[in-house]
Amino acid sequence: MNSAAILAGALLLDAIFGEPDWLWKRLPHPAVLMGKLVGHLDRKLNQGSNRRAKGVLAVSALVLCGLASGAVLSLFGPVVECLIAAILIAQRSLCAHVNAVAQGLRSSLADGRRAVAMIVSRDTGTMTAPQVARSAIESGAENLSDGVIAPAFWFLLAGLPGLIIYKMVNTADSMVGYRNLRYRDFGWAAARLDDLLNLLPARITALLIALAGGQLRQWRAIAADARQHRSPNAGWPEAAMARALNCALAGPRSYDGEMRDFPWVHAAGARSASAETITRSVHLLWYSWALALGLTVAFALVF
Known part of the structure; x- marks a missing residue:
C-alpha cells in the first residue's frame, strides 16, 4: 500500500472519529509526549551561555527522535502507520474548537x-464580538495548515518519519519559538526550522482555501495580502480565508497586556465578523479538507 492510500485512510479516520476522549483519558496523547520532551530539553538546556547552539542541539535531538520513532513504527505495517497518522492529523478537533467559538458567541460574549x-x-478578556470571531477564523485557517495539510504533506513526502519530525518541530516552535528574552536564542532553531517545514504546506493550504471559496482568480491579491502578515507562512491561509469570507483578518491585538499594531490582511474586507462568519469559515475548512482528500486519493490511484 502506498503512502497516499495510507494517508487517505488516515484523513478519513480522523474526520470520522477525531480525538476520542475515552482513549486519551487512559493513554497519553503523542502530542502530549512530544510536549513533555520539548519541556525537558527546555529545562535542561535553556540556561547559561551559548543558548542558540543549545537550541540547535535540542532541535537536532527532536529530529533524530522523530526519525527513529517513525522508522520503528513503520515496521509494524500500513495499518499502524494509518492509525498514527490519523492521531497526528487534527481536522475534526480543529473544526470542533473553532465551531465552539461560534456557539459560545451565540450564547454570550x-x-x-x-x-x-x-x-x-492573545489577550481575550476585553475582546469585542467581532474580535472574538476574527480570532477564531484566523486560528482555524492557520491550524488547517499546521495541523492538517503540513502533516499530510510530510507524510506523503517522507512517510511516518517525516510526519513525526514535522510534529516534533511544530510542537517545539509552539512552546519555545518566541522572540522574548527567555526564548529569543534557545528557540531560534525551532522557529526557523518550523518556518522552513511550513513553507510549501502553507501555500498549498492557501490554494485549497482559495479553490474551496471560489477565489482562485484573486491569487495575486491573496499573495500580496499574505506578505503583509508578520509570519512568513501563517499569512497565506489567513489571506485566502479573508478573501473567501470578504473579511479583514489579523490587525492590532493585545498580548500580555500590550497592544501590538499588526497590519490587516485584506484590509478592505468587513471587520464586523460574527458567529455566522465563523460558521462559514468552518464550512470552508471542511471543503478544503475534501479537496485535499480528493487529491490524496488521486495520488493513490496514479502512483
Missing part, C-alpha cells in the same frame, strides 16, 4: 471569549 481563549494566545 463572555462564552465566546472563554471559547476563543482555548485556541489563541
